[in-house]
């Protein structure tokens with residue numbers, strides 16, 4: 001049950017432990033949501049682009065994904081998501097792979113007008129302004145679920161640990177269906193230790209944000225179009241008269257530099273680049289210079 005970790009999370013976030021469930025990464029909790037809170041034949045509204053797992057898992061459970069495109073600047077349109085009348089809406093805030101935030105009042109307006117389940121995946125929240133989080137709204141809205149993970153700012157992705165916060169009723173339903181031993185003791189201890197050293201988390205987050213801003217400015221100077229990001233990655237398009245994103249991806253792979261390329265309609269001219277250390281980013285910039 002991850003009791004000790006849930007108690008620590010409860011103290012850090014000021015939320016009763018009975019409203020928290022831990023999982024084998026937040027991806028286990030996404031699966032659990034579909035398994036327990038939705039039924040085969042239900043629809044789920046998902047913005048596009050976003051984290052691919054929402055749609056993949058929906059299909060696995062016979063839930064129909066209703067994809068709602070973001071606007072020209074990749075902003076999520078909460079009104080159009082609500083108009084789908086789907087049984088649930090899943091939003092990543094900030095969104096992936098764009099790095100764009102949605103403001104909390106806009107999510108609250110959605111909660112006030114839409115009765116289905118609203119899932120807000122705050123995987124990258126630690127890099128973003130705290131004010132965009134809606135975790136404090138779970139006391140007010142019974143149909144809100146907030147997902148968090150230790151995989152990003154806490155750098156524990158290999159340990160596989162995440163958590164969800166919601167009403168006691170929803171958490172109880174998810175706990176019942178959860179794989180009994182899904183979260184290992186080592187992962188729990190690592191998560192507890194990381195919560196005990198928030199100064200270090202804040203330090204690394206601030207370092208990564210500084211490196212991101214410096215890296216984004218340099219890409220912009222080189223003629224790239226960088227989508228403004230509040231996360232630890234940037235989505236950016238290389239100059240249209242140079243080497244294509246697809247070709248850059250392949251050439252970087254040969255140099256053992258791993259960035260993401262999505263061969264999808266609105267993303268195929270861009271790369272999603274995770275921010276590492278200053279040295280990592282300099283190595284990437286040097287490789288881009290070599291490739292031309």
Ligand SMILES: Cc1ncc(COP(=O)(O)O)c(C=O)c1O
Nearest residue numbers: 025026027051092123149151162
């Ligand atoms: C938006 C988003 N949510 C959830 C996850 C899954 O994270 P976890 O490692 O907690 O399963 C990811 C991982 O890439 C992600 O990008």
